[in-house]
């Protein structure tokens with residue numbers, strides 16, 4: 001029986017391993033983490049992350065061939081294949097601070113693997129890493145006099161939060177990079193065979209290690225660039241009377257452009273886009289490529305502009321002062337169907353509103369706990385109400401920041417009646433019926449569309 005160990009039971013490690021265990025009942029999957037609370041939660045009905053459909057997948061395999069443990073060393077020792085899926089955040093100190101990936105968690109894993117292994121293993125880079133990380137990791141793994149051989153593969157993950165289960169079950173592609181040596185190709189084939197259990201072979205792409213590592217950063221940079229591109233156009237739409245949804249539709253029907261990832265918004269969030277683009281910028285600069293570095297840096301700059309622009313619009317339209325005004329935030333997660341708030345645009349929006357001395361009240365169906373942590377230094381200025389009706393009561397404005405479906409179903413007449421007047425609504429996701437809101441009496445502002453105002 002093939003034995004897999006995955007180090008890191010987070011947003012990627014947990015769902016990915018649960019899917020492998022579900023699809024390959026003859027493979028034993030052990031997920032290990034140093035975070036005991038997470039490991040315990042994975043074995044309950046209250047999983048450590050919210051992801052539609054995940055509980056069913058975990059429960060199907062849990063205790064059969066899917067196990068969770070804090071015994072990292074034992075997990076590594078027993079395994080034929082070790083996936084490393086630990087966090088690789090942006091470095092906050094020293095050389096490359098603010099751009100480069102912080103590889104300390106990854107290197108700690110490599111050292112642990114080297115230390116405790118007594119048999120040959122395939123090591124799989126599941127975390128998103130800078131191109132040529134495998135080279136450094138191989139040096140760590142093969143340092144000293146342990147005769148064990150480690151073959152490093154790159155197998156980046158492309159799942160998006162909120163749709164992780166669909167993405168894992170039916171991915172556009174799986175990418176595996178291996179060395180062009182006999183042992184590299186043998187290891188690569190072992191991993192191909194696991195995925196081929198449920199994924200058509202033609203969707204499993206194989207490359208060398210460097211192409212695979214770089215493709216992951218590039219994929220995220222291209223996706224984020226599309227959002228920044230349409231957000232740049234949204235500002236021009238507001239200035240000219242064009243409608244960004246019409247523009248996105250018109251250009252998206254060109255099959256060379258495509259219709260996905262063209263929704264104007266308050267900006268992209270999530271733990272990866274910004275970090276991965278900044279890492280790409282750092283890599284370009286490391287190789288002396290200043291123009292490519294500047295090009296990609298602008299995608300992040302555009303995103304920050306869009307977040308700040310949203311707050312500026314709120315301030316300008318509310319008579320240049322929001323001090324002491326109650327503002328209800330509808331949605332704090334960085335996108336719908338997740339409780340994840342890492343790099344959520346809502347963080348900057350709430351901080352800037354609090355900076356203007358507004359009374360901010362955050363509401364979200366799944367992300368209140370994480371929101372409290374993100375804003376822990378502002379708890380005297382920011383309130384939390386799970387119920388959006390309670391959050392909006394007495395408010396001067398609503399800022400809708402996450403596209404939770406349930407916000408479409410709200411009784412906006414009831415909300416309007418409970419608010420201070422004039423009642424403003426800022427739809428940062430262009431998801432509500434703006435004409436209906438205007439007819440109720442709201443002052444309606446959106447992204448890249450004309451405003452609807454009763455004030456003359």
Ligand code: NAD
Nearest residue numbers: 008009010011012033034035085086087088105127128157
């Ligand atoms: P995460 O923070 O949710 O999970 C990482 C886990 O690793 C944590 O639970 C942490 O305790 C554990 N860990 C850290 N050091 C450890 C060690 N030495 N030993 C054992 N466990 C350790 O992170 P994530 O969102 O799952 O992301 C992991 C990687 O996958 C990152 O490189 C990220 O860029 C990449 N990625 C993330 C997504 C996503 O949607 N979140 C998608 C694709 C790729």
Ligand code: UGA
Nearest residue numbers: 157158159160161227261262263265268269270272334335
């Ligand atoms: C993204 C990628 O889509 C995944 O393929 C990748 O694996 C992952 O990053 C990663 O490496 O972590 P994720 O961040 O979970 O996934 O979510 P996305 O659906 O990509 O959304 C990212 C942000 O862009 C969200 O804040 C979303 O609201 C925003 N967005 C997305 C827009 O503003 N407009 C769009 O048209 C699409």
